[in-house]
Structure formats: structure tokens, C-alpha cells
Amino acid sequence: MTGHSPATHHTQHRAVGCEHSEKSPLSIHALTVAYHRKPVLWDIDLDVPANSIVGVIGPNGAGKSTLLKACLGLIPISSGKVSVFGKPYAQQRALVGYVPQRESVDWDFPVTALEVVMMGTFGQLGLFHRAGKRERAKACEALDGVGLADEANSQIGQLSGGQQQRVFLARALAQSAQLYLMDEPFASVDAATEQSIIAVLRRMRSEGRTVIVVHHDLETAREFFDWVILLNTRVIAAGATAQTLTHERLRETYGGRLTLLDEAAQRMQKAQLG
Amino acid sequence: MNVWTWAVDGWIIAIGALGALACAIPGTFLVVRRTSMLADAISHAVLPGIAVAFLLTGTRDPFFMFLGAATAGLIVTLASSSLARFARIDSGAALGIVFTTMFALGLILIVQVADRVDLDPSCVLYGAVELAPLDSTLIAAIEVPRAVLVLGGVTLLNALVALLFWKELKLMAFDPALAKTLGCRPQLMESIILGMAAATCVAAFESVGSILVVAMMIIPAAAARLFSDRLCGVIVGAMIIGIIAAVLGHWIATSLAPALVAGGRDASSAGSIAATLGALLVLCIIIAPRRGIVVRLAHRWLLTLRCAREDALGLLWRLDEDDRSVDVATLRALLVGGAEIAPLLARVALWSLVRDGRIDRGDGRATLTERGRAEGASLVRSHRLWEIYLMQRLALAKDHVHPTAMVLEHITDAALRERLAKAGGASAASSQPLADPHGRSVPPKTDG
Numbered sequence: 001m002t003g004h005s006p007a008t009h010h011t012q013h014r015a016v017g018c019e020h021s022e023k024s025p026l027s028i029h030a031l032t033v034a035y036h037r038k039p040v041l042w043d044i045d046l047d048v049p050a051n052s053i054v055g056v057i058g059p060n061g062a063g064k065s066t067l068l069k070a071c072l073g074l075i076p077i078s079s080g081k082v083s084v085f086g087k088p089y090a091q092q093r094a095l096v097g098y099v100p101q102r103e104s105v106d107w108d109f110p111v112t113a114l115e116v117v118m119m120g121t122f123g124q125l126g127l128f129h130r131a132g133k134r135e136r137a138k139a140c141e142a143l144d145g146v147g148l149a150d151e152a153n154s155q156i157g158q159l160s161g162g163q164q165q166r167v168f169l170a171r172a173l174a175q176s177a178q179l180y181l182m183d184e185p186f187a188s189v190d191a192a193t194e195q196s197i198i199a200v201l202r203r204m205r206s207e208g209r210t211v212i213v214v215h216h217d218l219e220t221a222r223e224f225f226d227w228v229i230l231l232n233t234r235v236i237a238a239g240a241t242a243q244t245l246t247h248e249r250l251r252e253t254y255g256g257r258l259t260l261l262d263e264a265a266q267r268m269q270k271a272q273l274g
Numbered sequence: 275m276n277v278w279t280w281a282v283d284g285w286i287i288a289i290g291a292l293g294a295l296a297c298a299i300p301g302t303f304l305v306v307r308r309t310s311m312l313a314d315a316i317s318h319a320v321l322p323g324i325a326v327a328f329l330l331t332g333t334r335d336p337f338f339m340f341l342g343a344a345t346a347g348l349i350v351t352l353a354s355s356s357l358a359r360f361a362r363i364d365s366g367a368a369l370g371i372v373f374t375t376m377f378a379l380g381l382i383l384i385v386q387v388a389d390r391v392d393l394d395p396s397c398v399l400y401g402a403v404e405l406a407p408l409d410s411t412l413i414a415a416i417e418v419p420r421a422v423l424v425l426g427g428v429t430l431l432n433a434l435v436a437l438l439f440w441k442e443l444k445l446m447a448f449d450p451a452l453a454k455t456l457g458c459r460p461q462l463m464e465s466i467i468l469g470m471a472a473a474t475c476v477a478a479f480e481s482v483g484s485i486l487v488v489a490m491m492i493i494p495a496a497a498a499r500l501f502s503d504r505l506c507g508v509i510v511g512a513m514i515i516g517i518i519a520a521v522l523g524h525w526i527a528t529s530l531a532p533a534l535v536a537g538g539r540d541a542s543s544a545g546s547i548a549a550t551l552g553a554l555l556v557l558c559i560i561i562a563p564r565r566g567i568v569v570r571l572a573h574r575w576l577l578t579l580r581c582a583r584e585d586a587l588g589l590l591w592r593l594d595e596d597d598r599s600v601d602v603a604t605l606r607a608l609l610v611g612g613a614e615i616a617p618l619l620a621r622v623a624l625w626s627l628v629r630d631g632r633i634d635r636g637d638g639r640a641t642l643t644e645r646g647r648a649e650g651a652s653l654v655r656s657h658r659l660w661e662i663y664l665m666q667r668l669a670l671a672k673d674h675v676h677p678t679a680m681v682l683e684h685i686t687d688a689a690l691r692e693r694l695a696k697a698g699g700a701s702a703a704s705s706q707p708l709a710d711p712h713g714r715s716v717p718p719k720t721d722g
Contacts, residue, residue, distance in 0.1 A: 069451075072454075072455050073454070073455075074451055074454055074455070093455065093456070093457050096455065098451070098452060098455045100449065100451050100452065104449070104451060105448060105449050106306075106307075106308065106448070109306055109447070109448050109505075110306055110499060110502060110503050110504055110505050110507070110508050111444070111448060111503075111504065111505060112503065112504065115444075115504075116448070119441075119444075119445050119448070119449070119452065122441050122442075122445055122456055122458065123455075123456035123457060123458075125441065127439075127442070128438055130440065130441065131441060155503035171452075
């Protein structure tokens with residue numbers, strides 16, 4: 001089923017002394033990340049299954065984006081280890097695609113949709129090599145894959161929010177990676193765009209790729225994901241969606257804030273009484 | 275009015291144009307990344323760098339000047355980022371604090387140095403492009419000003435760097451996070467852009483001055499952005515605008531200004547070039563395609579005209595529905611009174627409707643032609659369907675739906691109209707024509 005995917009990158013090199021699954025596209029061991037010395041992710045241990053669509057779910061401030069960024073080396077990690085198909089991320093860059101949050105870039109920037117998608121191919125080009133016909137063709141194909149072939153020459157600021165999100169997705173497709181980390185690709189898109197995005201993710205899965213998606217909407221989570229990671233500064237639960245996305249687990253994930261609020265409410269009550 | 279002597283004025287224009295070419299590349303990157311403030315910071319901060327380099331070496335060799343300026347540029351970025359981090363000062367303010375402090379330091383140093391040698395403070399600040407042709411070297415039997423060589427060299431250098439690192443620079447400027455995951459080293463690219471900006475500032479300080487170089491970096495790029503949606507387009511546009519300003523600015527300084535002001539003295543060329551750039555930017559804001567004021571005003575006026583035309587057709591259709599017949603003057607009065615359309619606009623709208631065959635004004639009466647009737651019916655259909663929709667879905671009161679429908683009817687195309695009909699018709703018998711909240715029947719579909 002996985003076809004040509006990860007295995008080919010491993011045959012020569014067998015990782016030694018790694019208790020985590022070597023096959024796993026993303027294996028995280030005892031990862032702790034801190035911002036200004038305050039830990040925002042505590043002791044994360046995960047083995048993401050290959051060939052699946054995985055949702056990262058948790059409340060605001062749970063560290064979902066931080067988890068992705070830490071895996072990609074965009075922010076320093078305090079301790080722990082991240083491996084991609086059994087090797088450190090730094091050696092496996094080409095296998096990993098990243099879709100940042102839509103707000104992370106300036107959409108007024110003078111580039112066309114096609115140019116943005118072509119950026120996905122830059123990792124495969126060496127220094128001083130310019131993107132040529134092959135990269136252009138690849139980018140056109142990727143844009144076509146998300147239904148935006150007609151917008152290839154539009155400046156990105158003229159696209160709707162959903163179209164912009166799909167441009168990012170096309171850029172990821174043009175990267176031809178095996179593992180994708182996507183930060184809220186479904187954020188503020190309409191229902192039709194949502195369906196077209198999930199269709200693309202499913203196509204990626206059918207090609208043997210693994211997609212990890214930071215997600216907000218609990219209602220669609222059950223439908224979209226094979227596997228979920230419930231996160232709230234620590235991993236509350238991770239596993240197949242049907243078994244993991246339960247009421248109790250969700251309450252535990254989203255409850256951290258509630259207990260604090262409860263405590264605050266109690267203090268207020270006390271202050272009034274006293 | 276002076277007549278230009280090409281041996282002098284030609285070189286001055288060449289220096290200005292080369293300055294613009296050199297500035298266009300780093301300037302564009304600074305502008306599209308919304309970090310134009312850095313140009314300001316670098317150009318001010320290079321002053322102490324230049325002064326210290328001059329104090330240490332005693333020469334005005336561009337290499338040492340650049341070394342000093344680059345060090346100063348590095349200090350600005352490092353100092354402002356650590357100030358922002360450790361003193362918890364907003365990063366813009368930190369930059370402002372560091373570069374003004376360094377600039378002040380530079381001023382003190384330059385004035386101290388100036389007493390001993392030929393590094394004129396005002397020349398450093400405002401530039402003396404007029405004097406630049408005097409400082410020349412002989413190349414292939416031609417006296418070439420040193421400034422031309424220096425600026426030409428920096429232009430070539432910037433162009434070369436931009437060509438070699440084009441995709442990395444573009445990627446870093448647009449999406450540093452992705453750049454990093456692709457292994458493009460965004461910090462290095464950032465330093466390259468700052469390095470280009472610093473080198474350009476050093477090259478330009480003698481001719482256009484350390485302050486006016488900011489205008490050369492930022493204004494052409496900002497103006498060109500109004501004309502192009504492509505990064506390379508912005509750079510080329512910035513170069514063209516810069517060259518125009520160099521020619522025009524020098525002409526203003528040597529010909530226009532002396533003619534206008536009594537006394538007849540030439541104005542500062544560098545100052546005139548910078549002022550011209552500002553004027554050109556204003557001009558671009560006015561005339562730019564799509565984003566320009568003229569185009570936007572015209573667009574809005576055309577929209578108002580379209581609405582007025584549609585209102586006229588709708589009104590005439592409704593009058594027809596009540597079997598009322600009016601002449602053109604009455605129709606215009608009704609448009610002005612009822613639909614609150616400006617008298618002139620109503621006149622133009624009716625005139626154009628008669629002209630393109632939607633209204634017939636034979637024997638003094640205004641009547642709809644077949645085409646006009648179909649369009650009028652479509653508009654009224656949109657209007658009444660919206661009224662039904664607003665009543666049903668938004669539960670608006672009957673007397674509140676009309677004004678909203680008056681606006682919505684103009685942005686409703688055939689596809690939206692039929693979706694509305696479906697939404698409104700679901701509750702009514704399908705064969706019966708729908709009735710709007712005021713009891714009027716919705717005209718049937720006339721198009722498609």
C-alpha cells in the first residue's frame with residue numbers, strides 16, 4: 001500500500017538502538033519546548049502512523065503550532081528528539097513539506113499564485129539554479145490539482161481566503177514530500193473549500209503520504225482524520241480517531257482551562273464571602 | 275536658464291541614475307518586506323562607521339569606508355534587536371533609538387574630523403553631486419568621475435547578487451519559515467539584503483548624501499509597486515522611476531529653480547532629485563492602473579451610473595405595471611425625487627439609456643424597448659425576490675425590506691437571482707407567480 005514511499009529511503013541505513021518505530025514518518029521522543037523559559041510543550045512522545053491523515057487537536061495555546069514548528073526546527077527545542085523516517089529532521093528536509101498558517105505571510109507581496117507554488121520546488125533546486133520549465137510544469141500541475149489553474153497569474157492578494165489556502169496547499173504538493181505538516185489549513189474557509197482541501201489530503205494519502213494537520217473544528221475532526229493527537233501542552237491521548245476522540249478525552253483536553261476558571265470562580269466567591 | 279554642458283551635467287545625471295539603479299534592488303526588498311525603516315536606520319548609522327574608518331585609515335578609500343559602514347550596519351541590527359529583547363522596547367522604537375544615537379555619534383566624529391581633512395559634514399549629509407565630476411580618474415582617455423565608478427560597481431554587484439540568489443531572496447522575503455524548512459537560510463539572505471543596502475548607502479553618501487539615499491531606496495520601489503504585481507517588475511519599475519527622477523530633478527535644479535527664484539542660483543541637484551521622487555510618487559498614486567485614484571474614482575462613478583440606469587429601467591417597468599405613462603422629464607423628476615439620484619447623473623443615465631436603445635422617447639413619452647423591458651423586469655424580479663428573502667429569513671418588518679432590497683438588487687446576477695427564487699419559492703406553490711411582501715407579483719424570469 002505504501003508503494004514507493006519511505007522504505008526506499010531506509011534500505012541502506014538501519015537505525016540502531018532506536019526503540020521508536022523506524023517506519024514512522026514522524027517519531028517524537030521526550031520533546032520539551034519552552035518560550036522564554038516557560039515550557040509550552042511537556043515531554044511529548046509520539047509515533048505517527050504512515051500513510052494517514054492525522055489531526056492535532058487542542059484548545060488555543062495548547063502548543064499545536066509550536067509542536068509543528070519544533071519538529072521543523074523553526075524554534076529551538078529544550079530537550080528531546082524528533083526523527084523523520086528514522087533519521088534526524090536535518091537529514092530528511094526534502095521529505096518534509098510545511099504549510100504555515102495563512103496569516104504568517106503578507107498576501108500583498110508582489111508575486112503571482114504560480115510563483116508562490118513554484119517556491120515549493122526550490123528545495124529540490126541547488127543554489128544558483130533557477131526554476132525552469134520542469135518546475136513551472138510541476139507548479140501548474142499542483143495548481144490544477146487544487147482547482148486554481150485559472151488563477152495562476154493572479155497576484156495572491158486578489159484571491160479569496162479559501163483560494164489563498166489552496167495556493168499554500170498547491171505549493172506543498174509541488175514540494176513532493178512524503179510527510180506534510182500543515183498549520184490550520186481549514187482555518188476560516190467556506191464549506192466548499194473545506195471539501196476540496198480534504199479531497200486533496202485524501203489523494204495525498206492514497207499516494208502513500210502522511211499528512212499531519214493542526215485542526216480547530218471538533219465536528220469535522222471525526223470525518224477528516226484517521227488518527228488524532230489530543231494536545232494540551234502535553235499529549236492527552238493519541239491514536240485511531242474512533243477510540244481516541246471520546247467525550248472523556250476531549251473533556252480532559254479542553255478541561256485544563258475550565259479547572260483554572262473554576263478555581264478563579266471559587267476565589268471570587270471566597271473574596272465576596274470574606 | 276543654463277544650457278547643460280554634457281561633460282558636467284551628463285555626469286551628474288549619470289551619477290543620479292546609477293544611484294537609482296543601485297538603490298532599486300535593496301530598496302525593493304526593503305519595501306515589499308515592509309521594513310523600509312531599515313533603509314533609514316542603515317543610511318544614518320553608516321555615518322559613524324565612515325567617520326571611524328576615516329579616522330583610522332586617513333583615506334577615503336571606498337573599501338575601508340564600506341568596511342566601516344558594514345560594521346556600523348551590523349551594530350545597528352544587533353544592538354536594536356538586543357535592546358528590543360532585553361529592555362522590552364518595541365522593535366521599531368529600538369531601531370529608532372539605536373540609529374539616531376549612532377547618527378549623533380557620527381555627526382560629532384565627522385565635525386571633529388572635518389577640521390583636519392576634507393570630509394565635509396554637509397557633503398556627507400546632503401551630498402554634493404555637483405562637485406562629483408571634479409573628482410575624476412582617467413579611463414581610456416576619458417575623465418570618469420570616481421562616483422560613477424563606485425556607483426556603477428555597486429549597481430553591478432547588487433545586480434549580480436540578485437541574479438545569483440534570486441529564488442532564495444524571493445522565498446525569504448515572502449515566507450521565511452518555508453525558506454528555513456527548505457534549507458534556504460533566511461538569516462543569511464536577510465544579511466545579504468542588509469549588506470546590499472549598506473554598500474549602496476556608502477557608495478551613495480558622497481554623491482546624493484547619506485540622508486537623501488533613503489528617498490532613492492524607498493520612493494521608487496513604493497511607486498513601482500503601484501504598477502507591478504511582480505517582484506522583478508517592481509525592481510525594473512523602481513529603476514525607471516529613479517532614472518526619470520535623476521534627469522528631471524537635475525533639470526529642475528539647474529534650469530527651472532534658477533529661473534523661478536530671483537538671484538538665479540542653481541538649486542541642490544540631490545535635493546531636487548529627492549523632491550522629484552516624492553512628486554513622482556504622488557503622480558503614481560493618482561494615475562496608477564487599478565490602484566490609482568483616477569481609476570478608482572472612475573470605477574466608482576461607472577458603478578453609480580450603472581445603478582442609476584438600472585433604477586431608471588426598474589422605475590419605468592413599475593410605472594408600466596400600473597399602466598402609467600410618463601414623459602422623459604417626469605421620469606427624471608421621479609428618479610431624482612424617489613430614488614435620490616443626483617440630477618446630473620439622472621440626466622446622463624436617461625440620455626445613455628435612450629442612446630443605446632433601452633428607452634424609446636418617441637412622441638414625448640418614455641417607453642421601454644423590448645431590451646429595456648427585459649432588463650427592467652430582471653431588476654424588479656431581483657428586488658422583490660430579495661424582499662421575500664429578507665422577510666422570510668431575516669424576519670425583517672415589511673416596511674424595512676425595501677431600502678435593503680434597493681441596494682442588493684444591483685449586485686444580483688442571473689445565477690444569484692434564480693437561487694433566490696428557489697429559496698423563496700420553496701414555500702409557495704410552484705406554478706403560481708410569487709408575491710412580494712407588498713402584494714406585488716414577482717415578474718417571471720426574462721433571461722436565459
